Amino acid sequence: MLIKLTNGAVYDPASGVDGTKQDIYIQDGRIVNKPVGDDPVDKEFDLSGKVVMSGAIDMHTHIGGGKGNIARILLPEDHRQDPVARTDVTRSGCGHAMPSTFVTGYRYAEMGYTAGFEPAVLPINARQAHMEMADIPILDKGGYVLLGSDDYLLRMLTAKKDQKAINDYVAFTMQAAKAIGVKVVNPGGINAFKFNQRKLDLDEQNCHYGVTPRDILQVLATAVKEIGVSHPLHVHGCNLGVPGNVNTTLDTIQGIGGLPMHLTHIQFHSYGTEGDFKFSSGAAQIAEAVNKNKNITIDVGQILFGQTVTASGDNMRQHANHKFASPNKWVTMDIECDAGCGVVPFKYKDQNFVNALQWAIGLETFLLVEDPWRIFLTTDHPNGAPFTSYPHLIRLLMDRSFRNDVLSTIHPEAQKMTNLASIEREYSLQEIAIMTRAGAAKLIGLQDRGGLSAGNWADITVYTDNVDRQKMFEKPDYVFKDGQLVVVDGKVVSTKWGTTHVVKPDFDASLEKDLQKYFDRFMTMKLGNFKISDDEITEDGRGSLTIHPLNGEVA
């Protein structure tokens, strides 16, 4: 079947196309060149006056894994207040801050997203995370496996194992957990929490292992680079949410010594201690450091006002923040030998000084970082806001007068503490396309995604140009996933199953001998069961694996 999308204004940063009117042809799920013969076009869509982008990619969204289910159990009211009825093509579900898997897939697709990446796959819970993501329709998915607070790695560091051994362990874990990247959350801090440390600075030692967060970041970033994984080490840094943590973050950027590193939800790590309330914006310093250090990429983790729930592996910081829980209930827990988990419901209020300034800090970061290829649009769903608020966020970025209107309604002291009003930048459509499509695909190392040139998979979103960017991005006219029309006028019209993106780095299998002993002694799971096989993803007939090449490899 040959589909033709005629005369749309195409925004495809991956091939440098910026709003040119072009025709796009789709065949067998992929974008193809204009057929040379006179193959009949089976279906043609007239896209005059429409904006065409590739399907959006959310490179950091908590859509799988145990913490989501804990949040669901903790917040039945989140579900009661937001029921979704079934239709002929979609299943029922519920949930605003943490929707059910099916509703997650539908709502993402209805905003023009075609892929989402779970950034905190705990190795021991990776199977559950993949099973849960397997129930998210339409979207492609993938996960970053969480290392850095696991006892095995810390033991290796204490024993001064060489980088090669650590590379093998990282590669093994990525394969076992079916990951496409490596994430580190509060490096070593989650582990230190288990030894009753309640904070851990970049150069502070874990009181049991004697390892510092700086050591952990260094070896993991090196490992990710040396085994050739495209996605740089995905770092949720130390001291999340602590006033003054901007210095920790700047130190982290300096300390990594030029290695590729992605700093996630950086808004939560950009706080100074100035002003009457000892809480101020560090966004300008962070943006300057990001602009200067080309090895650094960031996503923002913008907060938006309203009810949500924060779910994180960082139980050290979640425990510290539990007294702000709203409604007043929370969970933190240990995950055996791997990490932790903390779920704290949160209501961000525009009349609260801290929340209002957090909002401004996120936007300052967006607007002060110059290179859209190195900054990504996230709310750290659901931690800053549910992903359904992305269209609103895009409008804030693209429309200065709207931004200033909202700014004038927030806590007056927070208005004084931000220079947001003086920033004139407005994002262009092309820059939005870079942040949410081409840049994200490049960062994660996705082959044949995030672009609209021939050879790419046909993940395509069509919007009607509208000066109200929120309205525009809320309701795409058409969304194609792998060439199948899944959304029309912002409603799902058919569903399909996305693929799971992974990398498969090689490792020296002899490391399993030592791991075997470790698992037998300490873990509740046998090493053989720990490893997820390909069949587990694919055997139900709807999941599939897409293996992406490592750096230096030819696909």
Next chain:
Amino acid sequence: MSALTFTLKHKPAQRVDMSPLVCQKLAGLQVNQIAALTLQNGKRKIRVDELFVIDGVDTQNIIIKGSFEKLDFIGKELEGGSITVEGDAGAYLGLGMKSGEIVVTGNVGLYAACEMKKGFLCVNGNAGDFLGAALPGNKMGMKGGTILIKGNVGERAGDHMRRGNILIEGNAGDYCGSRMTAGTIAVMGQTGNYLGFAMRRGTLLLWNQPVASARFNDCGAHTLAFLPILFAAFKKLNSRFASSGASFNRVQRYAGDMSEMGKGEVLVKIN
């Protein structure tokens, strides 16, 4: 004006969500408009007149005749006016009601007066579990108003209760007053096991000695001046709580739950 009366035509096999038929939602509607409203019945939607014969005009005074135990959500979030249920009511009777009055001649199901804010609810028969409780997962149950049950109640009466009165002429099941934050529950009959389980504050006023619990400390016999005032407040009710013989002021006081704050009290009448 005659009361707006819904007379059940037949008993449907599936449960019915009666939440559209509350005084504030019907105000200003004509009978034919009310007849055309839809109710969720199992997985189907049905018109009101498929299920009920409708008479009368006063939307602030509703009578449901021939009611039975599958009519759920009667009087949901009632904001004034009165609803009289002739027969039994299903689950979630008076869920989150804000004011007004609901009277049921028969029995009621689970979660009656759940998260009630204010108003008066009277059941002449028995009530199911979780009377005046919080919805599952929520932290605050009944926040005000008065519930009068002339029969017995199930388990977990007043779970997470925060304010208001629950008056029970009959017996209460297990976990009566569990996780209470505040408020008053009075039980004339017997109580079950685990009375006041994890209660933080609040008062359980009992006519009969409860099952002894290690979680409550005996604080001795007291003459409490507030009790006659409390009973005086019940005088206007059509209830055994209003009779002059009901009032007393000598009680044995137990404080607990000691595994919580221990500021709750169980007051047992000294005969």
